[in-house]
Amino acid sequence: MKKELGIFVLLILLCVITSIINPNFLLAINLQNIGRQIGAFGIFSIGLGLVIITGGIELSVGSMMGLLGVLLSMMLTEWHVGIVVALIACVAIAMLLDLGHGLLITRLNMQPFIVTLCGLLFYRGVARFVSNDETKGFGTAAGLDFLRFLANGNPFGIPMPFLLLIVISLITWVVLHRSVYGRYLFATGRNPEAARYAGINTKGIITLTYVICGALTAISGIIFAFYTNSVSPANHGNAYELYGIAAAVLGGCSLRGGEGSVVGIVIGTALLQVLRNLVNLLDIPSSLDFAVMGAVILVGVMADQIFTERRNRRQIALMREMSAREAQSQSS
Amino acid sequence: MNNAPLLEMEGISKRFPGVVALDQVDLTVGEGEVVALIGENGAGKSTLMRILGGATARDGGTIKINGAPVEINSPRDAASYRIEFIHQELSVLDNLDVAANIFLRREPTFGGPLKLIDRRRIYKEADVLVRKLGLDISSRTTLNRLSIAQQQLVEIARALSAGARIIIMDEPTSSLTLTETRRLLDIVHDLKSQNVSVIYISHRLHEVEEIADRAVVLRDGKNAGVLQRSEINRERMVRMMVGRDLKDFFTGAPEGVYATPDGEGFAVRRLRTLRYPKHTISFSIGRGEVLGFAGLVGAGRSEMARAIFGVEKAHEAEVGLDGKTLRITGPRDAISHGIYLIPEDRRQCGLIVDFNVRENISLPNLDAYSSAKIINRAKETKAALDACKAINIKTPTPEMRAANLSGGNQQKVVLARWLSFAPKLLIFDEPTRGIDVGAKAEIYQLIRNLAANGVSVIVISSEMEEVLGISDRIAVMHEGRLTGILNRSQFSEEAVMRLATGTEG
Numbered sequence: 001m002k003k004e005l006g007i008f009v010l011l012i013l014l015c016v017i018t019s020i021i022n023p024n025f026l027l028a029i030n031l032q033n034i035g036r037q038i039g040a041f042g043i044f045s046i047g048l049g050l051v052i053i054t055g056g057i058e059l060s061v062g063s064m065m066g067l068l069g070v071l072l073s074m075m076l077t078e079w080h081v082g083i084v085v086a087l088i089a090c091v092a093i094a095m096l097l098d099l100g101h102g103l104l105i106t107r108l109n110m111q112p113f114i115v116t117l118c119g120l121l122f123y124r125g126v127a128r129f130v131s132n133d134e135t136k137g138f139g140t141a142a143g144l145d146f147l148r149f150l151a152n153g154n155p156f157g158i159p160m161p162f163l164l165l166i167v168i169s170l171i172t173w174v175v176l177h178r179s180v181y182g183r184y185l186f187a188t189g190r191n192p193e194a195a196r197y198a199g200i201n202t203k204g205i206i207t208l209t210y211v212i213c214g215a216l217t218a219i220s221g222i223i224f225a226f227y228t229n230s231v232s233p234a235n236h237g238n239a240y241e242l243y244g245i246a247a248a249v250l251g252g253c254s255l256r257g258g259e260g261s262v263v264g265i266v267i268g269t270a271l272l273q274v275l276r277n278l279v280n281l282l283d284i285p286s287s288l289d290f291a292v293m294g295a296v297i298l299v300g301v302m303a304d305q306i307f308t309e310r311r312n313r314r315q316i317a318l319m320r321e322m323s324a325r326e327a328q329s330q331s332s
Numbered sequence: 333m334n335n336a337p338l339l340e341m342e343g344i345s346k347r348f349p350g351v352v353a354l355d356q357v358d359l360t361v362g363e364g365e366v367v368a369l370i371g372e373n374g375a376g377k378s379t380l381m382r383i384l385g386g387a388t389a390r391d392g393g394t395i396k397i398n399g400a401p402v403e404i405n406s407p408r409d410a411a412s413y414r415i416e417f418i419h420q421e422l423s424v425l426d427n428l429d430v431a432a433n434i435f436l437r438r439e440p441t442f443g444g445p446l447k448l449i450d451r452r453r454i455y456k457e458a459d460v461l462v463r464k465l466g467l468d469i470s471s472r473t474t475l476n477r478l479s480i481a482q483q484q485l486v487e488i489a490r491a492l493s494a495g496a497r498i499i500i501m502d503e504p505t506s507s508l509t510l511t512e513t514r515r516l517l518d519i520v521h522d523l524k525s526q527n528v529s530v531i532y533i534s535h536r537l538h539e540v541e542e543i544a545d546r547a548v549v550l551r552d553g554k555n556a557g558v559l560q561r562s563e564i565n566r567e568r569m570v571r572m573m574v575g576r577d578l579k580d581f582f583t584g585a586p587e588g589v590y591a592t593p594d595g596e597g598f599a600v601r602r603l604r605t606l607r608y609p610k611h612t613i614s615f616s617i618g619r620g621e622v623l624g625f626a627g628l629v630g631a632g633r634s635e636m637a638r639a640i641f642g643v644e645k646a647h648e649a650e651v652g653l654d655g656k657t658l659r660i661t662g663p664r665d666a667i668s669h670g671i672y673l674i675p676e677d678r679r680q681c682g683l684i685v686d687f688n689v690r691e692n693i694s695l696p697n698l699d700a701y702s703s704a705k706i707i708n709r710a711k712e713t714k715a716a717l718d719a720c721k722a723i724n725i726k727t728p729t730p731e732m733r734a735a736n737l738s739g740g741n742q743q744k745v746v747l748a749r750w751l752s753f754a755p756k757l758l759i760f761d762e763p764t765r766g767i768d769v770g771a772k773a774e775i776y777q778l779i780r781n782l783a784a785n786g787v788s789v790i791v792i793s794s795e796m797e798e799v800l801g802i803s804d805r806i807a808v809m810h811e812g813r814l815t816g817i818l819n820r821s822q823f824s825e826e827a828v829m830r831l832a833t834g835t836e837g
Contacts, residue, residue: 183707186687187684191686194683194684197641197675199662199663199667201662201664312733
């Protein structure tokens with residue numbers, strides 16, 4: 001929990017500074033906009049974070065969302081598939097693709113980076129091919145109000161994607177931090193060998209995690225498709241995997257695996273989106289957009305590293321104290 | 333020339349948290365002298381040598397070379413005094429070739445600031461060195477294609493090419509076959525004739541008898557005595573090393589209590605490991621019996637254990653319980669049948685060192701502490717606290733990272749996780765490696781208690797005293813073959829050694 005506290009303080013600090021310099025930050029429309037972004041980015045970032053906890057990586061989420069966006073709009077506007085079927089198809093495709101990733105990684109012992117890098121290239125190519133490289137979209141097609149509401153609605157003034165993120169993060173929080181699966185996931189990510197000796201089905205756990213990531217990617221993908229309302233196959237979702245990785249790492253996930261939390265990932269996502277907003281509002285040249293983000297991530301991860309080491313030193317000191325006390329009581 | 337000995341270590345002390353590893357230890361080595369450093373595991377030999385090698389800082393004492401006090405604070409310092417360390421676990425880079433390993437950090441270069449490696453020279457010189465050590469290989473061979481013995485010779489070649497005056501060998505023969513050991517001892521003789529001093533750490537006392545000019549004995553971190561060449565014999569060494577009555581240490585079962593029941597208990601039949609596919613192993617263990625497994629390192633005992641537990645594939649393996657054959661395709665099957673392994677490599681396989689004590693203990697048995705797959709933290713913590721108390725795990729809190737515990741307490745954490753399951757067969761692979769004497773005694777007591785409660789126990793151990801003391805019967809392996817099973821009345825160091833070296837059976 002302490003880990004998340006640090007980055008949470010950083011987030012609040014950024015918000016306060018931004019709103020002092022430019023009070024427009026606090027306008028309802030701006031906050032709603034940020035909330036929507038946090039929701040849409042947060043959902044797939046959680047999935048990506050879970051994969052990172054296994055010690056793996058998922059680079060194909062951006063391309064996958066591009067492919068899903070193209071397929072969704074073609075299904076709904078060109079092939080006239082029912083909404084429910086289209087949505088289920090989207091989620092199922094993503095889960096199947098990620099099942100493939102998981103199996104390649106666990107059964108053939110391929111490296112996650114390579115498998116998903118190939119996915120990144122492959123799905124982008126497929127998206128452009130099936131769409132003839134033409135921008136697809138929903139325009140003003142009728143009957144899609146519910147889906148538009150999912151992406152753009154503001155029940156009680158709160159953006160729908162943000163609400164979805166809260167629900168999903170509550171569920172994944174319980175799964176990751178309170179359930180047997182979550183503990184196995186941490187064990188597998190930390191030390192797969194020892195996990196195997198403890199009787200954990202590490203291959204199954206890893207594969208399942210990729211599938212979960214696929215499902216969450218699909219949900220984010222659907223939201224993005226209706227949020228942008230038009231899907232350009234070459235760009236839609238481009239580099240989103242990097243936002244996800246950055247959020248997870250900022251939130252305390254270690255790329256070595258076995259470390260991270262849902263709360264951290266969500267706060268990490270929020271921090272990234274606030275940063276993007278801040279670049280806009282503070283009249284920082286938008287060309288510096290990525291530079292600002294890079295710098296903040298670097299500082300955040302550095303601080304986290306320092307705190308972790310300090311905490312561990314404290315534990316070692318505690319251990320020393322105990323053995324010293326024992327030696328004393330033995331000699332007296 | 334002064335007459336001071338080449339190396340003098342005087343009053344060396346070293347404390348680790350909770351343990352005094354070395355207490356005022358002296359060691360002298362003359363030029364061209366072979367000094368054996370012997371003592372039980374945990375006597376402080378390795379710590380003393382790590383201090384000399386610059387890998388560990390000492391808390392007190394002085395080191396003199398040719399009578400002049402020196403400071404050795406890093407392996408680089410040690411190298412500058414021409415002290416070279418041949419580690420027990422090889423420290424070669426097995427992705428590089430022989431010459432690259434020999435000249436690592438001392439590569440002859442040309443091209444000035446470009447520092448291009450003079451490849452022609454290193455291969456030429458390496459070839460000469462390698463041949464001098466009787467290795468029939470090209471210096472262009474990559475290390476991972478060599479046997480352990482050959483890799484070790486490459487390390488010795490590296491030490492020699494660095495102009496070593498003192499070579500420390502830490503258990504150099506522990507992974508070697510008899511012929512390879514023979515050759516290593518010859519090489520030690522040669523070194524001596526080249527005026528190179530050797531500090532030789534070994535548990536194999538007959539090797540010490542053969543090559544040592546002097547034997548320095550350590551016990552519990554103190555000097556226990558010195559034997560001159562003419563005084564070195566096995567009995568005197570053992571007496572000095574042990575220094576206390578071993579009978580207090582072990583409380584084995586009284587003679588004849590455990591016959592070898594055939595129908596009852598576990599039977600392992602036709603086990604063929606991947607490493608030794610030509611040999612099949614069959615044996616049985618009665619309920620409440622402790623079956624020791626002795627043998628030299630590399631005899632195939634750990635592979636056998638991993639195959640029984642299902643964590644490593646085997647060509648063929650059949651495990652039966654009370655006459656029924658069990659299906660084991662992975663650790664989960666073994667666990668469901670009550671078969672557990674406490675592996676040799678505690679930090680890599682036994683524990684997740686970054687997990688805390690509580691998480692480590694509950695890991696394989698999480699379902700017992702959860703409802704609807706949600707973990708009940710209170711239940712889990714209580715189980716961990718109970719386990720800590722039951723087997724005396726010394727930790728201020730169950731939330732302590734396992735990495736911060738001492739070796740003995742880590743081992744108890746591994747044990748604690750299986751005890752909560754009511755085990756039927758427990759396999760210990762080197763249960764007390766790297767554990768201090770006090771914790772050792774506790775672990776022996778735990779093993780005996782388990783046996784008394786009807787658990788079948790396999791103890792794989794390379795420590796002679798341990799395997800003789802703890803077992804009801806001893807199975808001995810040699811290069812993948814089960815060479816014999818001794819009953820308690822047949823127990824003796826010689827009998828085990830004969831079977832372990834394959835000179836009998």
